[in-house]
Amino acid sequence: MSTNGHVVTSEAVRNAGSTRWRGSKSTSEKVKLNGNIARRKVIGQEFFWWDTELPGFGLRVFASGAKCWFVQFRQRGKQKRVALGRPPEMRAEKARALARAQLAKAALDGLPTAPKVFAKGKGGGGMLFSDYAPRFWDDYARHWKPSTRRGNRRSIFKELVGAFGRQRIDAIRKTDVLRWRDSWAARPGAFNRTIPILSVMMGYAEQLGLRPRGSNPCKGTPRYKRKLLERFLSAREFHRLAASLRAFEESDPIAVQAIRLLIYTGARHGEIVGLRWEGVQPPRLMLPDSKTGAKIIYLNRQACDVLEGLSTKAEVGLVFPSAGGDKPIALSVPWQAIRRHAALPDVRLHDLRNSFASVAIADGISLVVIGKLLGHALAETTERYAHLADEAIADAAKRVSGSLASCLGIAA
Known part of the structure; x- marks a missing residue:
């Protein structure tokens, strides 16, 4: 080794008692x-210098004399070597800092890390919610039904943009959503309808790379518990409603027949007013689309009589058209008059569907079958009527015990 020229010959290295590296013929020194x-020269063979202060940090000298800083470590059971740069372009201090960072990264591999910060201009994370809303609408709204689009448009561009419009899409956190939830205490139903829309928007932002994966701030946000508005018509109220329908039969026959079909089928309001003759296939109504997708409505004799009694039967087109004939009938106005005439001011059209389920339970029909009749996609939806089944069973038990008491000569 020449101290003036910093030259290390292969023979000198071998005679200096250098160590072997991983069983190769290359020599090394610590x-x-x-x-x-870095300015020293090695002539004639490959050579490694290993740092005494930072394990894994080294300088490799090729047989050609070229040099390269590197760091070596084990990651997930495998030996890895990462090149850092070449002297003299890269100084030793810079190479040491890069090696230390690479070793820290390898040590943290597999452990939880902080969420990625999305900088403006790199993936769009700096996009404001008010700018993201139109983009989301253009991409996503077409997949909703027309009636859903109308309601969701107002929720997005009025409610959500009003609440989050000035925030960056990647900066919305769970605390922001909970604070927004608290502001809806006076409108719990509206919040329950809007939070799923915000959740979909946040999820789509993740797909676009505008938010980190798995960061949806709506996840786990509790909805407001609301007492369901359940109104079931009694037998006496059904008699009053029937009399009112007869009273309006001459002045508004189409509306009356549509309401009767709602009563006899337990169908949703939108399924009947949007019914087309193409789907009328007695003893069934074949609906290509509904709230829960394609659906079959089973027709009983009374429902078939309603359809047979219509004076506007056709092969195609709306079964219950408006006065112009090109749009579905609007039942809200005639229903207001009919229910007022029947002295049932609090009964909604949807309550006819609830009453259908109530009568079915009273007749001993199981919840499973009722769910099929009503077209519920989930059994949980039908479970809301379970308490009616309990009442029917309790009433039956009371009648049986009364009969037994009478037989035994015991006062009931």
Whole structure:
């Protein structure tokens, strides 16, 4: 080794008692790596200098004389070597810092890390919610039904943009959503309808790369518990409603027949007013689309009589058209008059569907079958009528015990 020229010959290295590296024929030496070491020359073979202060940090000298800073470590059971740069372009201090960072990264591999910060201009994370809303609408709204689009448009561009419009899409956190939830205490139903829309928007932002994956701030946000508005017509109220329908039969026959079909089928209001003759296939109504997708409505004799009694039967077109004939009938106005005439001011059209289920339970029909009749996609939806079944069973038990008491000569 020449101290003036910093030349290390292969023979000198071998005679210096150098160590072997991983069983190869290359020789190595442990020193504190700095600029002086980087300027040394090795002639005739590959050589490694290993740093004495930072394990894994080294300087490799090729047989050609070229040099390269590197760091070596084990990651997930495998030996890895990462090149950092070449001297003299990269100084020893810079190479040491890069090696330390690479070793820290390898040590943290597999452990939870902080969420990625999306900088403006790199993936769009800096996009404001008010700018994101139109983009989301253009991409997503076409997949909703027309009636859903109308309601969701107002929720997005009025409610959500009003609440989050000035925030960056990647900066909305769970605390922001909970604070927004608290502001809806006076409108719990509206919040329950709007939070799923915000959740879909946040999920789609993740797909676009505008938010980190799995960061949806709506996840786990509790909805407001609301007492369901359940109104079931009694037998006496059904008699009053029937009399009122007869009273309006001459003045508004189409509306009366549509309401009767609602009563006899337990169908949703939108399924009947949007019914087309193409789907009338007695003893069934074949609906290509509904709230829960394609659906079959089973027709009983009374429902078939309603359809047979219509004076506007056709092969195609709306079964219950408006006065112009090109749009579905609007039942809200005639229903207001009919229910007022029947002295049932609090009964909604949807309550006819609830009453259908109530009568079915009273007749001993199981919840499973009722769910099929009503077209519920989930059994949980039908479970809301379970308490009616309990009442029917309790009433039956009371009647049976009364009969037994009478037989035994015991006062009931």
